[in-house]
Amino acid sequence: MKYSMNSDALLVSAYVSGDESALGELIARHKDRIYRFIYSKVYDRDVTEDIFQDTFVKVINTLKRGNYNEEGKFLPWVMRIAHNLVIDYFRKNNRMPKFESNDDFNIFSVLSDGDLNAERSMIKDQVEKDVQRLIEELPKDQKEVLIMRIYKDMSFKEISEQTGVSINTALGRMRYALINLRKVIDRHQIVLTN
C-alpha cells in the first residue's frame, strides 16, 4: 500500500491492525531526525546506532501490545523514548567509570582506594600548618571567633554567648578574619592546595 500522503496516525493505526509495511514508512519518515537527535546528545556513532535500535524496538513492542494511545503525536512520542534511553545511557556510563584505552594503560588510574598517598598526606599536613601560622597573625578578637567556628565547630550563637558580644559582631569578626587571611595569602602568594 502507498502511504506517503497519510498522516502518522493513520500509519500507526494500519500497523497496529497488522500492516507491517506501515512501520517501514514510519521509520523511513522519521529515522534521520531521530538518529541525528540521538547523535547530538551522545556524539558516538555506535552508541547512536544502539540507542536508535532500542528506541524502535520499544516503539514496536508498545504498538504491538496495543499500549499506544497518543494518536497524532507519533514523532514527539518516539523522540521522548529516544531521550529517555539517552539519559539511561549516561546514567549507566557514570556508574561504570571509563578509562582511555591507550598503550601505556595504568590499572591504578582506574583503581583507587580514595586515601591520600604519602606525598599528598605530607602536603596536607604542610597546608594545615601554614593555615595555623596565618591564623596566629590575625588580631586577637578575629582569631578567637575563627578558631571557635572552624576548629571547635561552634555556632555563632554559642560564640556570642562565650565571648560576650552580639551575634552580628561575631559574624563581622569572622568576616574580617577571612578577608584578612585572603589578603595575607594573596600578598605572599601562598599556595594552599593539595
Next chain:
Amino acid sequence: MAKLYSRTPRRERVDENLVPKEETIKFLLAYSSALSVINYKSKKFDLVLN
C-alpha cells in the same frame, strides 16, 4: 560567565548526512515481522519467531 557566541551551537554541528545503517533498519523490520503478541486471559505474551 559570558557565553561564547562565536562558537557553532552543538546541535548545528551534527552532520546532516548522518543516517542509521541499512542493517539496523532491516533488523527492526524483521523484528517487527517476527514479533507477535498473544492475548490470553487478560495477559499478553510476546512471541518472537526465528
